[in-house]
Amino acid sequence: MSALSTVQIKEANAHLAALHHRVAELEGTIREQAESLIRKDEQYQASVRDMVEAKNRAIAELQKRLAQSEEEMQKLLSSIKDKDRELERLRHHSRLLAQMCHSRPLLNALVSLMAEAEGIPCLPHVEQCNGLPSVPDYAQSEEDLEDSDIDRTLFGTTV
Numbered sequence: 001m002s003a004l005s006t007v008q009i010k011e012a013n014a015h016l017a018a019l020h021h022r023v024a025e026l027e028g029t030i031r032e033q034a035e036s037l038i039r040k041d042e043q044y045q046a047s048v049r050d051m052v053e054a055k056n057r058a059i060a061e062l063q064k065r066l067a068q069s070e071e072e073m074q075k076l077l078s079s080i081k082d083k084d085r086e087l088e089r090l091r092h093h094s095r096l097l098a099q100m101c102h103s104r105p106l107l108n109a110l111v112s113l114m115a116e117a118e119g120i121p122c123l124p125h126v127e128q129c130n131g132l133p134s135v136p137d138y139a140q141s142e143e144d145l146e147d148s149d150i151d152r153t154l155f156g157t158t159v
Contacts, residue, residue, distance in 0.1 A: 004012075
């Protein structure tokens, strides 16, 4: 092997020094980038934590509102059922009142007949039987028979 000249050794040393200097620069750049990545990672983790907390708060608020809405819905359903029962009761009373109004002319006629009967001093053909007056039966007309259904439905009702 041949001996290296001093110029070649100096050039090689300069080249090695430049290479060593370049490696040190690259190591510094790598260190800076690693530190920058660590800081960005910490920032992103903090940002993700904040978003998760905000999401959890929003979910909790929505669950609370849902529970309140369901409670209000149950109250409204109960109110609807109560009102339906009241409406059915009022419909029944309305039917009864309609039947009463339909029967009013007959009742007016009956009341006037009763008033007229009170005005007669003595009823003809009335016999006393066991202390009670005996009134002869009368024949019912078709109209009387039809009205007897109405009398049965109205008997005992209060409006």
